[in-house]
Amino acid sequence: MAYHLSIFVENKPGKLENITKILSEKNINIYGIYVASAGEFGVVKILTNNLEKAYQTLKQEGFTVSKRKVTIVLLPDKPGEMHKLLTILSSNNINLEDCYGFVLEAKAQAAIVLEAEKYPLIEDVLHSKGYKLLPAEKLEEL
Amino acid sequence: MYWEENIETAEASELKKLQLRLLNQTIKQAKKSPFYQNFNLNEVGSLEEFQEKVPFTRKQDLRDQFPYGFLTTDLEKSVRLHSSSGTTGNPTVVFHTKKDIQEWTNQVARCMYMIGMRKGDVFQNTMGYGLFTGGLGFHYGAEALGALTIPIGPGNSKRQIWFMETFGSSVVHILPSYALRLYSHFEELKLDPKSLKLKIFIIGSEPHSEEMRQQIEQLFGVKAYNSYGLSEVCGPGVGFECQHQCGIHIWEDYYLVEIIDPQTGKVLPDGEEGELVLTTLKREAMPLLRYRTGDLTRATSNKCACGRSHIRIDRIKGRADDMLIINGVNLFPIQIEKTIMGIPGVGKNYLIEIKKENYMDKLYIKVEVDKEIFEGTLAGLTQLQNRITEELRSEITVSPIVQLSEPGSLPVWEGKAKRVNDLRDK
Ligand SMILES: [Zn+2]
Numbered sequence: 001m002a003y004h005l006s007i008f009v010e011n012k013p014g015k016l017e018n019i020t021k022i023l024s025e026k027n028i029n030i031y032g033i034y035v036a037s038a039g040e041f042g043v044v045k046i047l048t049n050n051l052e053k054a055y056q057t058l059k060q061e062g063f064t065v066s067k068r069k070v071t072i073v074l075l076p077d078k079p080g081e082m083h084k085l086l087t088i089l090s091s092n093n094i095n096l097e098d099c100y101g102f103v104l105e106a107k108a109q110a111a112i113v114l115e116a117e118k119y120p121l122i123e124d125v126l127h128s129k130g131y132k133l134l135p136a137e138k139l140e141e142l
Numbered sequence: 143m144y145w146e147e148n149i150e151t152a153e154a155s156e157l158k159k160l161q162l163r164l165l166n167q168t169i170k171q172a173k174k175s176p177f178y179q180n181f182n183l184n185e186v187g188s189l190e191e192f193q194e195k196v197p198f199t200r201k202q203d204l205r206d207q208f209p210y211g212f213l214t215t216d217l218e219k220s221v222r223l224h225s226s227s228g229t230t231g232n233p234t235v236v237f238h239t240k241k242d243i244q245e246w247t248n249q250v251a252r253c254m255y256m257i258g259m260r261k262g263d264v265f266q267n268t269m270g271y272g273l274f275t276g277g278l279g280f281h282y283g284a285e286a287l288g289a290l291t292i293p294i295g296p297g298n299s300k301r302q303i304w305f306m307e308t309f310g311s312s313v314v315h316i317l318p319s320y321a322l323r324l325y326s327h328f329e330e331l332k333l334d335p336k337s338l339k340l341k342i343f344i345i346g347s348e349p350h351s352e353e354m355r356q357q358i359e360q361l362f363g364v365k366a367y368n369s370y371g372l373s374e375v376c377g378p379g380v381g382f383e384c385q386h387q388c389g390i391h392i393w394e395d396y397y398l399v400e401i402i403d404p405q406t407g408k409v410l411p412d413g414e415e416g417e418l419v420l421t422t423l424k425r426e427a428m429p430l431l432r433y434r435t436g437d438l439t440r441a442t443s444n445k446c447a448c449g450r451s452h453i454r455i456d457r458i459k460g461r462a463d464d465m466l467i468i469n470g471v472n473l474f475p476i477q478i479e480k481t482i483m484g485i486p487g488v489g490k491n492y493l494i495e496i497k498k499e500n501y502m503d504k505l506y507i508k509v510e511v512d513k514e515i516f517e518g519t520l521a522g523l524t525q526l527q528n529r530i531t532e533e534l535r536s537e538i539t540v541s542p543i544v545q546l547s548e549p550g551s552l553p554v555w556e557g558k559a560k561r562v563n564d565l566r567d568k
Contacts, residue, residue: 006518008511010548036520038527041546043520062550064511066518097519 002072002136004032004047004113005054008064011040018058019044022061028054032113033118041119045098047072049140057065064073070098070115071122072134074103076112085131092125094118104142143449145255149395150450155442157394157451158189159231162322164423165192165398171332172429174214177207183431193400193409198432201234204374208232212428220427225273236373237427243282245424249379249393250283256384256391256448257342257367259313261288264339266311268320269347270296270557275377276347276353280315283379288312297556298318299327310339315369318350319559321358322490326550336363344369344380348558349458349476355489357493368457372437375422375430381455386447389454396423399453400432401441404462417462418455436461438474466562468496468503473538478507481537487512487526491552500567505542507534513549532543 009015015128020077023030036043048054053068058065063071077079089096094116101112113132116122123133144150152160166185168460169567172178177199186192193507204212209232213220222238260563265284271277271293271528284291294305296317304402316324321343340362345355346369358366370390381392391397398421401410409469410416418435422428439455446454460474475494479500489510497504511523523546530544 004221006516006547008513008516010551012545026193036518038524043183043518043525062548064513064516064549066516068518097521 001069002047002070002134002139003051003118004045004070004115005051005058006057006068007044009042009044011037011042016044019058019063022033022057023048023054026053026057028057028083029069030137031096031106031111032100032102034098034113036098044102045113045115047102047139049138049142051139052058068115069099070113071119071126073112074104074113074132074134075101075110075112075127077107078104081110082112088125088129089116089122092121094122094125145252150252150256150397150452152451154451160395161398161423162186162189164395165189165421167195168421168423168425168429169427169431171214172431173426175212177203177211178431180428189398192398192421193432194343196431196517198402198407198434199352200434201374201436204234209235210429213237214429215427217446218374224275224278224373224377227273230567234374236376237375239426240427242376242424242428243415245396246279246376246379247282247286249376249396250279251286252393253369253379253382254283254287254313254344256291256382256450257344257365258385259284259287259289259342263289263312263341264292264309265289265313265315266292266305266309268294268296268302269313269315269317275371275373276315279371279377279379280344284313284360299315299324300331302333303333306335306338306340307333308434312339312341313344314340314342314364315344316389317347317558318345318354318358318366319348319491319555320560321362321366322354323554325361326490335361340364342367346370349460349464351476351480351483352457357483367518370455370458372420372435374433374435375420375425380420384446384450388446389442389456390451391450392420392452394452396424397421399441401439401457402456404434404438412442413440415456415459436463438462461558464562466496468505468540470536471538471540473540475539478534478542479561481533482507482509482530483504485526485530486513487528487531489513489549491549491554492561493552494561495563496566500545505540506545507542508545508547508552509553510547510549510552554558 032047034045097115103110198321220237225233269276302506343364343366355366367383370381379389400419401416418437436460441455489512491510493508495506532541
């Protein structure tokens, strides 16, 4: 189990850039970003190396931000792996709110960030299929 | 309980008798002004006769008679001038004699006493001092009551909070829109307003909904009382809610209250909605007869649980000129506020925009979200957006386009909030 941040933003130019600027000024490393939009507004999901610091920083800057539980699963970086993972989730009736990924080591390992309503079921299912999950404390030292 | 028990709890019949006597004095006084000289005004035998014979006075009359047309005394007898700026044409100016100021002060003190303010309270007046009556009017009333009065005036939220904290302000006079903005400064300072000595907020000067009052009461842990006044007849203190918060008492020993149909001018019975018309009963420098306030409300003469017999009006629904017509449907901005402020997840500011698109009026409602209860999903946000849209549609029968905005992103105002932006070509 880990957490990423969810930030409410209006769909206007420069909004995302503003967030990344604030985080980079605080020396916070961003692993992945995902934007879900409903036209005029949306939410930005951000996975960082320092959840608490990122959360407090954004809150202080006046952002509407909350922490969301995610499951980070490690996959071999090769064709077909993503499909296999999603098939397992759908066959267990697990819907995803978000899903995005980042490569840890090219051609070797990727991390997929999953935000699902059915928590902790998602982690039980993945464990039972032999997947390795990335714990929150590992994020600080990737 | 009462500042002036005899008059506040007087029997209705006694009040009527007193009003008739004061009314005839006022007519006599009014006839000394260049404006009222034009009318053939005589003593009246009843309030009904007064309504039959005396025409309305309008805001436009005040503008047309700028600056001295309503003045009944020598200018030397006046000790104060207040003015409200008009967006077009002449401003309206109002003169006060020494006695007018004393009577005005008494009205405000009576209002403050009614809501539980006493000697020993610390009163922070965040309203603008100067030509605007909300500053000085309250200031004099609070001093007459014996409260320690802080004439801080508007703006500089950090300093406002510092004064509240340092001097233990217990009563604050504040614009409702500013109260909500001030709360966000408390949040920034990580200071809970409930930990201060705040007890009573006096809110007024802009129309606001019951929902907004409740939000202010909950955020600050205070009782918030609605204040009513207008500078043409003196300023604040014309009327106030009592501790039962069931309508605004208008002091009938100072004003004659009528509710009229704004179209026909016909006097309406108790309980019917129309335009508030006031006649001043004690003003010396500038009495006004049957002055059309432009404010829409209803009145009831039923005795209040607080024991006061003075007439009560509903919170002001809006000014007749605030009414919006969207594709032929009439609505008031306050209806929109009432609806959205009652929905959890809605923040502290909103903006109404009306545009013309393809020959149709489009109503845009921009609503700030509440960052405290943002749980982080897009689905949650679209649900909120849909709920606001649906509830507005059923309240105003116009389908709005609801846009969610980031907290703090909508414009804020130094003075009264200007929440309606009509971008249609006039
Ligand atoms: Zn009452």
